[in-house]
Amino acid sequence: xxxxxxxxxxxxxxxxxxxxxxxxxxxxxxxxxxxxxxxxxxxxxxxxxxxxxxxxxxxxxxxxxxxxxxxxxxxxxxxxxxxxxxxxxxxxxxxxxxxxxxxxxxxxxxxxxxxxxxxxxxxxxxxxxxxxxxxxxxxxxxxxxxxxxxxxxxxxxxxxxxxxxxxxxxxxxxxxxxxxxxxxxxxxxxxxxxxxxxxxxxxxxxxxxxxxxxxxxxxxxxxxxxxxxxxxxxxxxxxxxxxxxxxxxxxxxxxxxxxxxxxxxxxxxxxxxxxxxxxxxxxxxxxxxxxxxxxxxxxxxxxxxxxxxxxxxxxxxxxxxxxxxxxxxxxxxxxxxxxxxxxxxxxxxxxxxxxxxxxxxxxxxxxxxxxxxxxxxxxxxxxxxxxxxxxxxxxxxxxxxxxxxxxxxxxxxxxxxxxxxxxxxxxxxxxxxxxxxxxxxxxxxxxxxxxxxxxxxxxxxxxxxxxxxxxxxxxxxxxxxxxxxxxxxxxxxxxxxxxxxxxxxxxxxxxxxxxxxxxxxxxxxxxxxxxxxxxxxxxxxxxxxxxxxxxxxxxxxxxxxxxxxxxxxxxxxxxxxxxxxxxxxxxxxxxx
Numbered sequence: 001x002x003x004x005x006x007x008x009x010x011x012x013x014x015x016x017x018x019x020x021x022x023x024x025x026x027x028x029x030x031x032x033x034x035x036x037x038x039x040x041x042x043x044x045x046x047x048x049x050x051x052x053x054x055x056x057x058x059x060x061x062x063x064x065x066x067x068x069x070x071x072x073x074x075x076x077x078x079x080x081x082x083x084x085x086x087x088x089x090x091x092x093x094x095x096x097x098x099x100x101x102x103x104x105x106x107x108x109x110x111x112x113x114x115x116x117x118x119x120x121x122x123x124x125x126x127x128x129x130x131x132x133x134x135x136x137x138x139x140x141x142x143x144x145x146x147x148x149x150x151x152x153x154x155x156x157x158x159x160x161x162x163x164x165x166x167x168x169x170x171x172x173x174x175x176x177x178x179x180x181x182x183x184x185x186x187x188x189x190x191x192x193x194x195x196x197x198x199x200x201x202x203x204x205x206x207x208x209x210x211x212x213x214x215x216x217x218x219x220x221x222x223x224x225x226x227x228x229x230x231x232x233x234x235x236x237x238x239x240x241x242x243x244x245x246x247x248x249x250x251x252x253x254x255x256x257x258x259x260x261x262x263x264x265x266x267x268x269x270x271x272x273x274x275x276x277x278x279x280x281x282x283x284x285x286x287x288x289x290x291x292x293x294x295x296x297x298x299x300x301x302x303x304x305x306x307x308x309x310x311x312x313x314x315x316x317x318x319x320x321x322x323x324x325x326x327x328x329x330x331x332x333x334x335x336x337x338x339x340x341x342x343x344x345x346x347x348x349x350x351x352x353x354x355x356x357x358x359x360x361x362x363x364x365x366x367x368x369x370x371x372x373x374x375x376x377x378x379x380x381x382x383x384x385x386x387x388x389x390x391x392x393x394x395x396x397x398x399x400x401x402x403x404x405x406x407x408x409x410x411x412x413x414x415x416x417x418x419x420x421x422x423x424x425x426x427x428x429x430x431x432x433x434x435x436x437x438x439x440x441x442x443x444x445x446x447x448x449x450x451x452x453x454x455x456x457x458x459x460x461x462x463x464x465x466x467x468x469x470x471x472x473x474x475x476x477x478x479x480x481x482x483x484x485x486x487x488x489x490x491x492x493x494x495x496x497x498x499x500x501x502x503x504x505x506x507x508x509x510x511x512x513x514x515x516x517x518x519x520x521x522x523x524x525x526x527x528x529x530x531x532x533x534x535x536x537x538x539x540x541x542x543x544x545x546x547x548x549x550x551x552x553x554x555x556x557x558x559x560x561x562x563x564x565x566x567x568x569x570x571x572x573x574x575x576x577x578x579x580x581x582x583x584x585x586x587x588x589x590x591x592x
Contacts, residue, residue, distance in 0.1 A: 249308070
């Protein structure tokens with residue numbers, strides 16, 4: 001039985017259909033109000049998409065659903081599961097973190113989640129940066145004192161309150177220091193906060209502060225004041241885009257070469273509180289309807305849904321099913337529409353500009369990585385690069401640094417600092433560098449080597465590093481040294497340096513890694529020198545605090561130089577008054 005004969009036996013029911021290739025791999029998932037009618041239409045359609053699917057397809061199956069909305073949801077689930085080449089896919093969506101408010105618990109918590117579950121919790125997100133989620137959780141603890149422990153209250157609880165209670169970040173419901181009703185009032189405040197209703201929260205907090213002040217409870221009033229300031233600062237950072245206090249999302253797309261970026265502007269109470277950018281993989285042929293519908297469905301299948309969703313252009317009757325799905329998920333009416341005023345048109349224009357800039361940045365990074373691969377004849381695109389540098393002042397307080405770039409961008413969680421243990425009589429940058437590399441290679445099993453290891457320096461530094469690799473019998477993927485003066489690149493097995501043009505994307509990326517390693521090393525060096533000054537009892541001089549210590553450190557570099565400084569030298573330092581200069585001079589003069 002060929003495909004068409006098989007489809008002629010399909011039911012005239014609502015459901016989802018799946019095309020498979022000769023190997024059993026899913027190539028396309030679709031939904032239909034009438035399965036037989038919809039799938040038979042492929043055989044009468046001469047469009048490139050239909051021709052491609054029928055050319056590749058060797059089998060087809062279907063699932064019957066009760067409603068069109070169920071078909072819509074099932075289609076999304078199957079696309080995520082099989083990732084068919086002819087469907088729009090929200091790339092890496094499983095990695096995006098969310099905020100989860102555990103409303104199914106008697107005493108809810110706000111936690112980080114990476115998967116949506118139908119468990120009665122309220123989800124917010126997804127967010128493209130996990131740091132945003134953690135910062136929000138920390139802020140909720142400070143402002144609302146929501147608990148963060150894992151105790152299954154009230155069934156199991158600790159014998160005494162934890163540190164969060166004593167530092168004012170929790171009301172200790174585990175000890176019944178707060179009633180369940182009072183705690184749920186806090187939860188309502190957290191929901192308002194996550195919904196962006198800052199002005200309402202500030203008004204309530206202001207009333208509380210006034211009440212505490214009337215009752216002469218000034219310490220409690222001061223704590224409320226600090227919370228108000230925190231919220232005001234957060235609110236002021238956000239851009240006012242509307243005066244109607246509407247809660248809505250605006251979505252814009254940028255499409256190029258079967259890939260797309262989607263940008264979501266989150267507007268809450270008329271303020272632009274956040275923007276989120278997502279990558280999408282598109283099939284060879286993708287209509288505007290399919291792009292919008294697929295993204296909206298996949299993005300809102302978990303997380304928060306606002307009252308209004310604005311998309312850049314209208315699409316077909318599928319909008320009705322999509323609206324029904326959104327309303328059902330939110331539990332209230334959701335408006336899905338195109339821009340209806342000049343304000344929204346301008347915002348979508350701004351979003352398109354943002355996406356264009358983002359795409360240009362990505363293109364530059366790709367060009368740089370491709371050029372590095374070509375120049376150095378690397379097997380793979382060098383997506384991971386480490387940069388190393390040494391910083392010291394005449395051998396004192398010597399430090400080493402490692403910075404890490406992933407896909408052309410800094411990944412600061414993988415930065416490392418090394419306080420040099422080797423203390424020769426005379427400074428020796430080569431030996432210091434070897435110590436840093438030796439210590440780095442000890443963790444090679446937990447921390448694999450990058451595609452490129454970049455050393456700040458020339459031929460001598462490169463040779464010193466290669467000695468360590470030979471000593472430990474470890475084969476590097478690729479090492480190079482970048483010398484500052486002429487931007488010469490030294491590589492193993494070549495006596496002459498490589499010179500790239502000054503407009504080379506590859507050189508710009510290497511310079512960025514090199515300069516970041518230098519900055520990171522110098523910042524650590526200054527920190528150690530500053531600490532040495534702090535430990536020198538300099539802070540005992542009246543009027544000399546941390547700020548003036550930093551000024552003195554910049555001016556004299558070491559404690560020894562500061563001790564030797566004349567009164568006139570001290571007076572010349574910007575930020576050090578004559579009176580303070582005299583105190584510093586007398587302090588060291590009397591000590592001698």
